[in-house]
Amino acid sequence: MASTENDPLKIGRKVFLWTVLGAAVFVASAWLLVSRGSLMASWYLAQGSTYAADIDNLVLLIGIIVGVWLLAAELVLFWLIFRFRARKGVAGQYIAGEDKREKRWVSYPHYAVLAFDVVILVFALRVWNDIKVTAPATEETVRIVAQQWAWTFIHEGPDGKLDTPDDIRTVEDLYVQVNKVYRFELHSRDVLHSFSVPVFRLKQDAIPGRMISGWFTPTVTGTFDIQCAEICGLGHGYMPAHLHVQTPAERTAWLRDREADRFAGRAIPPTPVALVPARPEAVVAADHPAGHALAPAGVEGR
Amino acid sequence: MSVQHVDTSHAHGSHGHHAGHHDPGFVQKYLWSTDHKMIGMQYMFTGMVMALIGGFAVYVFRMQLAFPGEAVPLFGRVSAAQYNSLVTMHGSIMIFWVAMPVLLAGFGNFLIPLMLGCDDMVFPRVNRLSYQIFLLSAVILVASFFVPGGAFGGAWTAYPPLSANSNYSMTPWGSTLWVVAVALEFVAFLLGGINFITTAMNSRAPGMRMFDVPIVVWMIALASILFMASVGPLIAGAVMLLFDQNLGTGFFDPSRGGDPVLWQHLFWFFGHPEVYVVLLPAMGIVADVMAVFARKKLFAYRTIIYTAVATGVISFFVWAHHQFIAGIDPRMASLFSVTTLIISVPIAEMVFVYIATLYGGSISLTTPMLWALAFVAEFLIGGVTGIFLGAAGADIYFHDTYFVTAHFHYTFFPIAFIAAFSGITYWFPKMFGRMMNETLGKVHFWGTIFSFNVIFIPLFLTGSAGDHRRIYDYSQFADLAHLQPLRTLATMALLVMIAFQFVFLWNFIYSLFRGPVAEANPWKANTLEWLAPSPPPHGNFAEFPTVYRGPYEYSVPGRATDYWPQHLADDAEGPKSSTSSRSS
Numbered sequence: 001m002a003s004t005e006n007d008p009l010k011i012g013r014k015v016f017l018w019t020v021l022g023a024a025v026f027v028a029s030a031w032l033l034v035s036r037g038s039l040m041a042s043w044y045l046a047q048g049s050t051y052a053a054d055i056d057n058l059v060l061l062i063g064i065i066v067g068v069w070l071l072a073a074e075l076v077l078f079w080l081i082f083r084f085r086a087r088k089g090v091a092g093q094y095i096a097g098e099d100k101r102e103k104r105w106v107s108y109p110h111y112a113v114l115a116f117d118v119v120i121l122v123f124a125l126r127v128w129n130d131i132k133v134t135a136p137a138t139e140e141t142v143r144i145v146a147q148q149w150a151w152t153f154i155h156e157g158p159d160g161k162l163d164t165p166d167d168i169r170t171v172e173d174l175y176v177q178v179n180k181v182y183r184f185e186l187h188s189r190d191v192l193h194s195f196s197v198p199v200f201r202l203k204q205d206a207i208p209g210r211m212i213s214g215w216f217t218p219t220v221t222g223t224f225d226i227q228c229a230e231i232c233g234l235g236h237g238y239m240p241a242h243l244h245v246q247t248p249a250e251r252t253a254w255l256r257d258r259e260a261d262r263f264a265g266r267a268i269p270p271t272p273v274a275l276v277p278a279r280p281e282a283v284v285a286a287d288h289p290a291g292h293a294l295a296p297a298g299v300e301g302r
Numbered sequence: 303m304s305v306q307h308v309d310t311s312h313a314h315g316s317h318g319h320h321a322g323h324h325d326p327g328f329v330q331k332y333l334w335s336t337d338h339k340m341i342g343m344q345y346m347f348t349g350m351v352m353a354l355i356g357g358f359a360v361y362v363f364r365m366q367l368a369f370p371g372e373a374v375p376l377f378g379r380v381s382a383a384q385y386n387s388l389v390t391m392h393g394s395i396m397i398f399w400v401a402m403p404v405l406l407a408g409f410g411n412f413l414i415p416l417m418l419g420c421d422d423m424v425f426p427r428v429n430r431l432s433y434q435i436f437l438l439s440a441v442i443l444v445a446s447f448f449v450p451g452g453a454f455g456g457a458w459t460a461y462p463p464l465s466a467n468s469n470y471s472m473t474p475w476g477s478t479l480w481v482v483a484v485a486l487e488f489v490a491f492l493l494g495g496i497n498f499i500t501t502a503m504n505s506r507a508p509g510m511r512m513f514d515v516p517i518v519v520w521m522i523a524l525a526s527i528l529f530m531a532s533v534g535p536l537i538a539g540a541v542m543l544l545f546d547q548n549l550g551t552g553f554f555d556p557s558r559g560g561d562p563v564l565w566q567h568l569f570w571f572f573g574h575p576e577v578y579v580v581l582l583p584a585m586g587i588v589a590d591v592m593a594v595f596a597r598k599k600l601f602a603y604r605t606i607i608y609t610a611v612a613t614g615v616i617s618f619f620v621w622a623h624h625q626f627i628a629g630i631d632p633r634m635a636s637l638f639s640v641t642t643l644i645i646s647v648p649i650a651e652m653v654f655v656y657i658a659t660l661y662g663g664s665i666s667l668t669t670p671m672l673w674a675l676a677f678v679a680e681f682l683i684g685g686v687t688g689i690f691l692g693a694a695g696a697d698i699y700f701h702d703t704y705f706v707t708a709h710f711h712y713t714f715f716p717i718a719f720i721a722a723f724s725g726i727t728y729w730f731p732k733m734f735g736r737m738m739n740e741t742l743g744k745v746h747f748w749g750t751i752f753s754f755n756v757i758f759i760p761l762f763l764t765g766s767a768g769d770h771r772r773i774y775d776y777s778q779f780a781d782l783a784h785l786q787p788l789r790t791l792a793t794m795a796l797l798v799m800i801a802f803q804f805v806f807l808w809n810f811i812y813s814l815f816r817g818p819v820a821e822a823n824p825w826k827a828n829t830l831e832w833l834a835p836s837p838p839p840h841g842n843f844a845e846f847p848t849v850y851r852g853p854y855e856y857s858v859p860g861r862a863t864d865y866w867p868q869h870l871a872d873d874a875e876g877p878k879s880s881t882s883s884r885s886s
Contacts, residue, residue: 093662127695209556235775
């Protein structure tokens, strides 16, 4: 067969070797970066939780691996287009690609893809397991209730327990203390929502009728966005909330102020989630703090 | 297996296949035609009209994102409800009413009988019914814009309880019409798919074995099988959703014992194979175009088919990667991460095969070839960015951000537009008997490709920086404020891209009536459709062809011409490769 002449195979082997070599070098350097810690998306989004850096490093690792593959594939593609452009008097070659020698062109890269997949999987599942499957010992619990179109946060009061009279209930503002392990209990009153805190790299859907728990440990103080990341109707875009990460001193002062509010009768009375009716109209009538804009007309008009 | 041409008796059986069909009249010709070419054309034109509607929707909501609250030219101020409806309709239309009809039904109907060398589909009347149901579904969907409450706004994935209860969605009519339209659309494609599979199995020209069938036909048949195997759960889900909406059942309502996550399983069990349902025909088109314009036998023809089958099979085991953080048991994510990354292996191999096909070719960069090569180049980006999302750990952050949006547009745009443009520009001479203008074609190509990348590269960045999807107005989010210039850039690039589509429309319509008359085989291609006159008459072939070899025998050594049509009974010293390619 015409295709058994060695030229295409040699070049193919060379391209392949260089690709593997380049990939290996990049993966090794990626490993170094990863093992030295954070060097990623942090340049435009703060890393605000203990696991933010883990996710960023995973993204970096994947980025380097697939980046090399992408670059190699695109280079080969464009080089072939250029190298084998139609020229007068030069006919195409007849290569069926059916025998083993020729197939090595694609089968070696394909084994390499499999190998890299395994590498990515090992890291990805480790990160996933640390964040979503296991959790460190809880230091404080916060209950998060999503509804169309607001977030309610129920904090433990000074007694360190939920479902007691000193619970602190806030709407659209979550207050947490830096470097403390939080467990959250996520509820929804109506449709699906998703509790998303970009600086934590945390996202979890809320499902009506279920309590989903997870954890986070804030590491940076300040005020950050909380988003609803699952479309939840008309006001989906109008469901921002704020995360306030406090220093221990701020926390103490805040707790004291809330206690004062409670004794002055200014606090929002706690409503156990189980008692909240499932129908939205009832939620609006019975359960929503006065003055909070929920009416769809208000959203429409903006 | 029988390789006899099966002369199915259908509506036109008694007329014979040759010239002498009487003029069927307008109604017979356009409304009740059973001719596969007419039905394919109808699917394609309906898809193009729907693409204009879906394109208008994206124009309106991208303008709202670039200039929040300002009146959009040709539309006016966009309300939050309208925004959600437009986003939802854009997604639904582009996938179900553009990619599916153009790639699967349009090219499938037009090409399968021609490429197999027969006169029509096996079930022409089922075929006609398929289009009529499809048209009905499109009308219902478009009508839903104008009902009280407006069109459905719960995203194309229609997650309940939002989609199941009009108290939540506030689109009492819109949600129902959406479900009805989607269900009817599935019925239409089931009917079409039955035809594609049966025809590919039974109506091949004498001498044409399964491995002599062009890749594009293989892909359309495989996609149809994939569709039929995956759509059942979703049709069941759609009926349950319809009952929840209108009859007061509680399949997805947790307060009455239902489970909203059940819908997600039903939807994505179909939804992920659906990606491959539209991908495979696109890959098929690209393979055929690349072989012709590289004057090259496809590299490892059988490997392409095997990898397509492998992809199809694995695609049934990956669906929950859409639900990593949706409240499923987190331990399940490990399993679905593994399957998801494994699916990269056959798909990557397929792309490698395509790239390898170029080796040793003689590549002419005609418009269809440019589109085909651009498909490979752009789809690669879509493919590798999927790895970030399939890796469960990274998906915690990327889920439901614009990174996802950018990722799947890098897959769906190459599928639904780049491959479709490749196919349209390639088969236009056969469809309409005239050539398209190459210069306008290239202007359209470069304008579209350039602006496409400028739309979606910024969206990868905004997504990585935290922009979440389907948001009416980002001004509420302090942490995202600095991303506004990127959003505006994407919108500007979209305007450029839309502008360039008018070049295509002009080229298409002008060439339809005034283009230079095309010969039967203007590209010097091997497959059987080029044997028929351009455009093929009712009945397709003056004399049914017999097939002697595979479809990609280009640049065969020792031949005077660099192509070797499948139907030519050669002759004297045919090289050994022609027989070796036939061994099974």
